Amino acid sequence: MSYQSVIGLLNTSMSAIFCVSLFVLWLHHKHLRYIGILVLSYAIRVLCFGIFYFAFAFENPVLRLSANVFLMLAMILLSVGLSNRRGRRPRYEFLVSIAAVALGALYYHQFVALSLLARVIYLNCGLAAVGFIMLLDVAKASYRTPVEQVLFGLIIISCAGFLLRPLYLLASGAEVGQFEGSYWLVVSISDALICAMTAVGIFAVIASDVMEGMKSEAQVDALSGLFNRRGFEPRARDALARQTSNAPVAVILSDLDHFKSINDRFGHVGGDRIIRRFSEVLKEKAPRDAIITRLGGEEFAVVLPPGKATTAHLLAEEARKAFKEVAPSVVSEEAYPTASFGIAIAQEGEGLEALMDRADRALYQAKADGRDCVRPVGKNLRAGMASS
Numbered sequence: 001m002s003y004q005s006v007i008g009l010l011n012t013s014m015s016a017i018f019c020v021s022l023f024v025l026w027l028h029h030k031h032l033r034y035i036g037i038l039v040l041s042y043a044i045r046v047l048c049f050g051i052f053y054f055a056f057a058f059e060n061p062v063l064r065l066s067a068n069v070f071l072m073l074a075m076i077l078l079s080v081g082l083s084n085r086r087g088r089r090p091r092y093e094f095l096v097s098i099a100a101v102a103l104g105a106l107y108y109h110q111f112v113a114l115s116l117l118a119r120v121i122y123l124n125c126g127l128a129a130v131g132f133i134m135l136l137d138v139a140k141a142s143y144r145t146p147v148e149q150v151l152f153g154l155i156i157i158s159c160a161g162f163l164l165r166p167l168y169l170l171a172s173g174a175e176v177g178q179f180e181g182s183y184w185l186v187v188s189i190s191d192a193l194i195c196a197m198t199a200v201g202i203f204a205v206i207a208s209d210v211m212e213g214m215k216s217e218a219q220v221d222a223l224s225g226l227f228n229r230r231g232f233e234p235r236a237r238d239a240l241a242r243q244t245s246n247a248p249v250a251v252i253l254s255d256l257d258h259f260k261s262i263n264d265r266f267g268h269v270g271g272d273r274i275i276r277r278f279s280e281v282l283k284e285k286a287p288r289d290a291i292i293t294r295l296g297g298e299e300f301a302v303v304l305p306p307g308k309a310t311t312a313h314l315l316a317e318e319a320r321k322a323f324k325e326v327a328p329s330v331v332s333e334e335a336y337p338t339a340s341f342g343i344a345i346a347q348e349g350e351g352l353e354a355l356m357d358r359a360d361r362a363l364y365q366a367k368a369d370g371r372d373c374v375r376p377v378g379k380n381l382r383a384g385m386a387s388s
């Protein structure tokens with residue numbers, strides 16, 4: 001079988017299989033936008049190798065250049081997709097610069113100063129450079145999951161494969177008439193391997209993301225968008241494990257006052273709107289690294305990480321005032337919902353249950369003092385603020 005037939009059948013069909021597989025995954029997980037970008041990348045690879053087949057059949061240099069343009073575009077989209085997965089802006093300026101240099105050199109050595117070896121070097125170095133951009137995106141992550149480690153390794157192998165292609169031709173000592181055939185046979189086999197390895201890494205990453213998404217959904221309260229108890233407890237215990245004597249954790253418990261009467265008067269729809277609005281207030285006022293939770297019903301908790309305990313009273317007071325101001329508009333000014341808050345600062349070696357119990361006692365005190373207020377438990381808050 002000729003190298004033209006191998007490229008037309010093997011490379012095109014493999015790219016098509018992976019494209020269709022990714023498309024099916026995307027249909028079921030459209031919220032993972034990066035999968036759609038990867039689908040486009042593999043679809044362009046199908047087009048690329050289809051054009052290559054006809055370029056060889058008709059010995060058309062324009063089609064060859066077009067196929068290489070699509071090959072570079074497919075690689076760039078792969079990089080864009082992985083950046084999108086991480087929520088980062090793709091390095092468009094570098095990607096465009098790499099493509100411009102590589103494709104410009106391809107054009108020059110295809111139509112001006114004909115040199116297959118030069119085209120081989122520029123194209124593969126360009127593809128390897130795009131792979132290096134992908135490596136930077138993966139390496140930049142502060143933490144890489146095991147599947148990301150695998151993908152990182154596969155991208156390194158892919159980059160090495162691109163760089164070895166021209167070296168193979170230089171070392172093979174092939175005659176001029178055999179040079180092109182040898183190169184494209186190497187391209188076909190190596191690309192099939194690179195395509196398969198990269199796809200394996202991509203599918204593993206997608207599977208990991210889907211599983212993580214399912215896990216996250218199980219830990220989030222659907223009504224409020226906050227953590228539920230399942231999501232709250234491991235994160236709160238982790239925060240307690242990281243605290244020091246000089247940087248304790250603080251817990252703010254809050255409860256919507258007279259919530260049963262709001263439900264009775266405005267129905268569950270009105271009650272749900274109040275819960276959602278209070279949740280939004282907590283998210284607006286709490287720091288980004290706070291653990292915000294709906295414990296159940298009308299009860300909420302905010303865990304401030306180590307070092308931010310001294311801001312607990314101010315945060316609770318701001319949230320109380322903000323909710324009191326915006327809540328009436330939720331029920332058409334026909335009621336004036338409020339919330340009460342209790343605060344406890346963790347003591348050295350204290351467990352989550354004991355800390356929550358003390359915060360609950362502070363919340364009970366706020367209820368006893370007439371509601372719509374903030375109360376610390378015992379002397380802990382004052383002691384924590386004084387130590388700062």
